[in-house]
Amino acid sequence: MAKVEVVKGDITKIEVDAVVNAANEQLAGGGGVDGAIHRAGGPAIMAECRKIGRCPTGESVITTAGHLPAKNVIHTVGPVWRGGKQGERELLTSCYHKSLQLALEHELYTIAFPNISTGVYGYPKREAADVAIQAVNHFVERNERIKKVLFVCFDDENYQIYKEKLENMTSE
Ligand code: ADP
Numbered sequence: 001m002a003k004v005e006v007v008k009g010d011i012t013k014i015e016v017d018a019v020v021n022a023a024n025e026q027l028a029g030g031g032g033v034d035g036a037i038h039r040a041g042g043p044a045i046m047a048e049c050r051k052i053g054r055c056p057t058g059e060s061v062i063t064t065a066g067h068l069p070a071k072n073v074i075h076t077v078g079p080v081w082r083g084g085k086q087g088e089r090e091l092l093t094s095c096y097h098k099s100l101q102l103a104l105e106h107e108l109y110t111i112a113f114p115n116i117s118t119g120v121y122g123y124p125k126r127e128a129a130d131v132a133i134q135a136v137n138h139f140v141e142r143n144e145r146i147k148k149v150l151f152v153c154f155d156d157e158n159y160q161i162y163k164e165k166l167e168n169m170t171s172e
Helices: 034-042 043-052 090-105 125-142 156-170
Strands: 005-008 020-023 060-064 071-078 111-112 149-152
Touching: 005 125, 005 156, 020 090, 034 043, 043 060, 060 090, 071 090, 071 125, 090 111, 090 125, 125 149, 125 156, 149 156
Parallel strands: 005 149, 020 071, 020 111, 111 149
Antiparallel strands: 060 071
């Protein structure tokens, strides 16, 4: 089965087939990880985003990775946290599943995810980590071709949360 691991760092530097971007519905670029990916990858990524147009929350689209070491960027739109009763969990699960599905369709077998929705979209970090880990495990258990999934944590809080949760899983 695929390796599922956590690393701390900047997702724009990670050498994998696909890096996932936490985008907005307009695919317009923004702050956080989105800004970092467009800055490091260059204008080719935005040029393809403009052609695609928009992406609904919970869905994913794919573009070139420009100058990034990855082959492609998969843009997914996480839910804005509105208290937890507005379908946030299902939408966040969908982000992970749709992104992995798109990766498979494009023969991309090593994938790096940022901590979708845990920045300006305000999803509580522990809850988001539970959703992310569950969604990824569920998918890789059923799709043997995925080789590696990395959770790339930029902030120390997320890194500690993922480390703890993934360690608990492997010791079970
Ligand atoms: P969202 O709008 O989905 O909340 P943000 O970009 O605001 O997206 O935040 C998502 C996560 O991305 C946050 O946990 C933030 O710490 C992280 N992040 C910001 N810059 C980077 C980067 N260069 N590489 C990886 N993660 C990053």
